[in-house]
Amino acid sequence: MTTAAVKNKSAITLKGSSDILCDYLNYGINSILFQRGLYPSEDFQATENYGLNILMSTNNKIKEFLATTLGQLKEWLIKRTVNRVALIITNVKTLEVMERWDFTIEYEGNIEDGEAQTSDKPLKQIKNEIRDVLRQIASSVSYLPLLDCLCSFDIQIYTTNDVELPEKWALAEPANIKNAQSVKMRSFSTQIHKMDTAVTYRNED
């Protein structure tokens, strides 16, 4: 996927930037699912990317879900209608939201250029930035509270008002967390998109 973005070595297109973002999200979400122990560790397989060993789920259901979600997200990213992507971890028993991972997207550069917009930022630099964020995600386990209950996850995409609801998609309810605490991670930018990562979790008192 990234090869499409690096067709012209010196420039990254809007589509390429969207690909980078979706790639990051795919790895990041898989990493979170592994780190937070939502699925058994046997379901994960290590793959190397960004100079890191990232554990990716081998569960077909999860793979399919992520593929459809991120495919839709890519379309919306190209249209610049997405504000935020949220990974929500919910307690299945009580339906309480335990954690919310916010991936906020900002649009940079000359937006007026439309689809012809390009960026000169070197891909290596972007990858290094992404690596740092993924490292932070991996190390977040040390301060996040232990999820000692049966939990599952959902991905919500926050769009502008002018987006039509695609098939098989539904309106999501806001995921509010009681007594919450938020930690902001590093951000990275392709000079077309800027992605901020933050985790909001329920503070146990």
Added chain:
Amino acid sequence: MSETSKMNDTIVQMVNNLKTTGPTAISEPSLKRSLSSSPSLSSSLEEATPTKKFKRQSNFNLSYVASPRETNRLRFDLLEARNIIADLENRIQHMHHVRKQMQLMYDNETESLKRRHDYDRKTIEQLEDQLQTIRQRETALKLELSEMRAKYDQIKVTSEEELMALTKELGDQKDQSQNKISDNSREIYDLKQKLAEMENVLVAAQDDAKTQKELVKELSKELKEKNAAVIELEMKKVELIQVKNQLRSLESAKEDYLEYQQQSKLHAKKLNKFIEMEKENAQLKEDFARLKTNLKNKLLLEEEVHNLKIRVEDHKKLEQRLFELQSQFDRNQAYLNEWKAVARGFCESNDNDAVLPHLLRSSIERLQHQELSLLSEKVEFETQIKTAQHEAKVAKAELEKCQKLIDELKTTGTQKQTLIHRMQKKLQLVSRERDSYRLQLDSYERDLTMIGESGTSIIVQSQKERIDNLEKIVGNYRDLVEKLENDLQEAHPQLYTDVVTIKQEQTARLQQEVAKLRDEKEQLLEQRDRLEIQLESLTTGQDTLHGGQAFHLAINPLAECLKERQQQLESLQEENLKLKNKIRKMEQGLETSKLGEISICPQEVQSLREQVKNNEKQTQKLKDYFKSSIQDFRNVVYMMFGYKIDRPTNSNVYILRNMYAEQPEQLHFQVNADGGLDLMENEYSMTLGHLIGVFLIRQKSIPAFLSTITLELFNQRTATQTY
């Protein structure tokens, strides 16, 4: 052996010669060979080692003179020797075969021996284990033994003391018994004499018997047919001897019995004394215990004495204090009297002392009530004063305001006076004007009256005059306006100063308001900040949309998870319902058989069965052990006391059979209600009437009875045997 060796040598030589020189003559030893060929068979084993001698022989290397006869002979010999060699080889092979067989046999034997050895080893190990267990038991028993020894030592010490006393008594009693023995010896002597007499009689009888024997011999010679009678006589003789033996034994028994009786009496006495001594001992022990308790009590008393001493010291101190307190009391009494006097004076009454405090209290209470009311009044007054002061202050403030007002009014009054002056002036001016207007009016009236009479020329002239007049009036008005303006300008500064004071007040008020509003603003800002912080803390967990839509896939892991959970819950509920129904049915007793089997855990059953088996084994072992031990006991009892005791099952009768008794001689004892034993009547016991009378009825001693029976039977048996 020498022959065989020689023969060997010759064979070797021959072989050598055959190899070296072919058909050669052989020296003398060959002559002997034929003779010794037959015994050489027995020494076939030596045949196996000819090489050494061959070497030696080869050194000789003698030359033979060839002669045809000798060569023939030699050939013959050679053939013979070869036959012998073959024969011997066959023998060797046979021997090897035998040897192999033997080896096989040995191997088998060794194997069997090894097995035996292993078996022995195992048995040894088992025995070692047993030995270890026995050693353990031994150690335990040793421990017990040591304990018992300790106990025994204790008892020994006590008993030795008793023994000392008893030995003394024994000594005394020995003397007594010696005296009695001397008496007895006399009796014995008499009895011996009797016995001698009896012996004499016996000897005489023997002599008679001898004579009778002689007679019998004579008769036997004469009457060989009456041999049977002789045999009977012999039998009678045997019986006589037995009777004699019995007599002797009875006599000795009688003596022993008498001795026993005496000794038993003595022992009974001793025993009585011993019981008394034991009682004394018990008493002494009690005394000792009492003394111990007394000692303890003494210690306690000493402690108490010590405590009492301490108490006495305390009491002394207390006494001192008491004295002090008494003196204080006296002083206090004096004070009290004073106080009483004061109280009496205060209460103005000469009643009893008992009533006095109450009176005092009531009076004091009254006074306190008064004080309280006064205080409340005082407070009221103070509040009134305060309010009055406040009012005074207010009044002062009002007064000041009023004074200010008065000043203002004064100033305004002066201004008004000036104004009045001016107004009067104006009034004068206005009256003048009025007058002028009147003049004008009069003129107009005149004109009007004139119009009807005079012409227009006059009107024009009069109008010109009027216009002039009016112009004059206008000029006057202008003057007046100017004047008024001047006045106004004069009056203006005063007015201006008033305005300034009002404005100052206003500005002050306004400034105060501004300050207030600023404070309010600051407070509100602070509140806003606080609220913002609160809002921030609240909004961290809130999922804010910021005007947009949030989408998610309808089929997401959470939804699936929830669905699965729901399904699981439903299935569990169904199962729960089923189980509840089952339980209900079980309670009603319908499905007991089905679930009863399920509820019992097979492992538990297995374990219980194993336990049962183990327990059965244990009980069996115990039974065996008890049986063997009982048997041992019975054997030992039989060997030691000579009686085999049996009890038929389900009865309380014990059957005793003596070691020396013949088959039908049995004694039956029954356990009576008191736990004692009663001898039951049977054929054998009927014959023991004398012994029963002596031992059971008179002495009431079953052991003595049984032992006498034993002795009797033993004597009978030995008597028959000795004969």
